Amino acid sequence: MNFENAMLVFRKDWLEIKQSKQLLIPIFVLPVLMVVALPIIAVQIPVLIISGNSAGTTPLSQTFTLPFEISALTVGMTAKQAFVYSMSAVFFAPFTMLVPLIVSSIISSDSFAGEKERKTVEALLATPLSDMELLFGKTLASFIPAMLVTVLSFAVYAGITDYLDYPMFGYAILPNFIWILILVGIAPAFAIAATGLTVIISTRVSGTREAQQISGLLVIPIIVLLFGQTTGVVLLGVNTLLVVLALMIILDYIILRIGVRLFNRERILSKL
Amino acid sequence: MKVQTVSISSSDVPAIELRNLGKNFEDFRAIDDVNLNVAQGEVFGLLGPNGAGKTTTMRIIACLLSPTDGDVLVKGKSVRDPRNRTEISREIGLLTESPNIYERLTAEQNLVFFAHAYGVPENEIEGRIKKVLEEFNLADRRQDRTVTLSKGMKQKLAIARALVHGPSILLLDEPTASLDAESAKMIRTQISETAKMGGHTVFLSTHNLDDASRLCDRIAFISRGRILASGSEKEVARQVKRDQLDAKADRVSISLINSEGFSEENLSRLIAGSKSIHKNGDGRTFELIFKDEYSDEEIDSLTSKAIESLVAAGAKITSVVQSRPSLEDLYLEIVARERKQN
Numbered sequence A: 001m002n003f004e005n006a007m008l009v010f011r012k013d014w015l016e017i018k019q020s021k022q023l024l025i026p027i028f029v030l031p032v033l034m035v036v037a038l039p040i041i042a043v044q045i046p047v048l049i050i051s052g053n054s055a056g057t058t059p060l061s062q063t064f065t066l067p068f069e070i071s072a073l074t075v076g077m078t079a080k081q082a083f084v085y086s087m088s089a090v091f092f093a094p095f096t097m098l099v100p101l102i103v104s105s106i107i108s109s110d111s112f113a114g115e116k117e118r119k120t121v122e123a124l125l126a127t128p129l130s131d132m133e134l135l136f137g138k139t140l141a142s143f144i145p146a147m148l149v150t151v152l153s154f155a156v157y158a159g160i161t162d163y164l165d166y167p168m169f170g171y172a173i174l175p176n177f178i179w180i181l182i183l184v185g186i187a188p189a190f191a192i193a194a195t196g197l198t199v200i201i202s203t204r205v206s207g208t209r210e211a212q213q214i215s216g217l218l219v220i221p222i223i224v225l226l227f228g229q230t231t232g233v234v235l236l237g238v239n240t241l242l243v244v245l246a247l248m249i250i251l252d253y254i255i256l257r258i259g260v261r262l263f264n265r266e267r268i269l270s271k272l
Numbered sequence B: 001m002k003v004q005t006v007s008i009s010s011s012d013v014p015a016i017e018l019r020n021l022g023k024n025f026e027d028f029r030a031i032d033d034v035n036l037n038v039a040q041g042e043v044f045g046l047l048g049p050n051g052a053g054k055t056t057t058m059r060i061i062a063c064l065l066s067p068t069d070g071d072v073l074v075k076g077k078s079v080r081d082p083r084n085r086t087e088i089s090r091e092i093g094l095l096t097e098s099p100n101i102y103e104r105l106t107a108e109q110n111l112v113f114f115a116h117a118y119g120v121p122e123n124e125i126e127g128r129i130k131k132v133l134e135e136f137n138l139a140d141r142r143q144d145r146t147v148t149l150s151k152g153m154k155q156k157l158a159i160a161r162a163l164v165h166g167p168s169i170l171l172l173d174e175p176t177a178s179l180d181a182e183s184a185k186m187i188r189t190q191i192s193e194t195a196k197m198g199g200h201t202v203f204l205s206t207h208n209l210d211d212a213s214r215l216c217d218r219i220a221f222i223s224r225g226r227i228l229a230s231g232s233e234k235e236v237a238r239q240v241k242r243d244q245l246d247a248k249a250d251r252v253s254i255s256l257i258n259s260e261g262f263s264e265e266n267l268s269r270l271i272a273g274s275k276s277i278h279k280n281g282d283g284r285t286f287e288l289i290f291k292d293e294y295s296d297e298e299i300d301s302l303t304s305k306a307i308e309s310l311v312a313a314g315a316k317i318t319s320v321v322q323s324r325p326s327l328e329d330l331y332l333e334i335v336a337r338e339r340k341q342n
Helices: A003-018 A021-052 A068-073 A079-091 A093-117 A121-125 A131-169 A177-202 A208-231 A238-262 A265-270 B054-061 B082-091 B107-117 B122-135 B151-163 B181-198 B209-215 B233-243 B264-270 B296-312 B327-341
Strands: B016-025 B028-038 B043-047 B069-074 B092-095 B169-173 B201-206 B218-223 B226-231 B251-256 B274-279 B285-290 B317-323
Touching: A003 A021, A003 A093, A003 A131, A003 B107, A021 A079, A021 A093, A021 A131, A068 A079, A079 A093, A079 A131, A079 A177, A093 A121, A093 A131, A093 A177, A093 A208, A121 A265, A131 A177, A131 A238, A177 A208, A177 A238, B016 B054, B028 B054, B028 B069, B028 B218, B028 B226, B043 B054, B043 B209, B054 B069, B054 B169, B054 B201, B069 B082, B082 B092, B092 B151, B107 B122, B107 B151, B122 B151, B151 B169, B151 B181, B169 B181, B181 B201, B181 B209, B201 B209, B209 B327, B218 B233, B218 B327, B226 B233, B233 B327, B251 B296, B264 B274, B264 B285, B264 B296, B285 B296, B296 B317
Parallel strands: B043 B201, B043 B218, B092 B169, B169 B201
Antiparallel strands: B016 B028, B016 B069, B218 B226, B251 B285, B251 B317, B274 B285
16 A cells, blocks of 8 residues: 555545535534533533522532542542532543544545545546555545544633633643543544444445434444443443443454455445 | 567557456346457447446446456456556546536646546646646636536536546546537537547447547447447448348338339339338338348449439439438437337
8 A cells, every 4th residue: 555645535535624614514513512511511510509509508519429430539629629520521521532433424424425425436436546545545534633623622621621620629620541541542443433434334325414324323332421421330430441442442443344345446336 | 380470569459458348236237248349549439328338338447347257458458457457547537427526626636636646747747737727728717616617617627637647548438418518519529639639549438429420430339238239330320220220221212203103013123122112101202221231332322223213114203312310310219129128
């Protein structure tokens, strides 16, 4: 595989992404909502709980019992600090995983199934570029923007969180180890899985929408994690995250192997 | 033992050679035992209705699909050998059925991408782009996003894109489909000029008879994946008439004032080479069909002799109308038969 050729495909797709409002708007809607809404929610909930407690007599520590794994992270904090910390720095962490997943599935659907839909794929496949160069270039074209948006979202989220929470803590609570692990491990793993799955789906379907709908199924495990956290069944502590990361690496390997096997000219054109 | 060496110049090798080509899509036989040769510098047209196998044939030539049976040689190189793919791709400029250009990018960005993808050296890219844009009168739209171009301009840009890497063979799949009459004429002119000026071999698939008639040196009719006839327009017309379309044969209508004195039997004796003679309902006009083996020139000569014989026998001729089925008549007849069979 010639890396220069793969980069050529990446640059072409990158130019296309930058020119498309239909792509840019959905890519930025979720991250913007996440980075603005979540830190405010994290700070406001304890305030609302306290004001909703008519006499203000029940301490927050008695209203919520923090799971053991978080309690260990919040040693020495007041009940309000522990609550805000667990919300901002732990409970909302799975939302960060949604960003690479959604962004990469939007871009890769447009890049793979979208080329079929817009009937540009045949001329692309007729070039001397190899299947691997095309696949790698297009994978980069969805992976890199997904990671850029994820890192940028996290930076803004951390900035807003620290700005709002600094008066309460007297120091910046983000980034912490959980978020760094998510950024450098879990998020790229989800972005690769979403891209790989979209490649597989794109060889079978002829439209962007079908590809997006099916690849959107990857959101389910994250919803499960969020639900698990809310009910206390699962907690995204360091140990859980390491298990998730190991599982995602295995899943990525399987998905990419299948994607490489399915990504060939004949199969793509037969579904045009 | 005397060994005779025969040197074969590169121009002796056909630009495209289809040898017993077959292609299956699961149980569907899309191409069935197709044999064709396209000489270098020739403009060849593959004609047939939708679903006849034209696009599949082109995709196999362009190494996009692999043959199930037989082979395709592009300048002597087999498409079956994966090692030839890069070389064959560079010999070919492909215009697909829809313009296939990236509408979010500018005309220049489209051409730069494809020039790089085909391995055009960096120092030649600017010159090539300038040349094709000028050739297709698109120089002033160079920085415009292609979504703003008209359909005709997009098609011109798509042909420019197919030419930007300097291929020797152009594969054009339905180049005027979905264009209005003016744009179609413009594209035809452009293809014709490109083929003449650049010395390209052009392999054109179309169901537009006008395109084929105006552009092609030779044509082939394809139907249900099989070649029905191939050759020059006249040769194809003759083959198709003989093999498939007796009802569409050349015919001569002769009207006489004194027709009552001439029965069909009399006329058969008077006119040499006739296959059938029928008196029309008006009682004054005879329809004459000559035997299949005659060429167009021979039919013209026999018609003259028939007129002389009739005059000598005392016939007072008021009109002689010779009708010869056009390529379109023949094509439409084939399409109609296909529909009936399906």
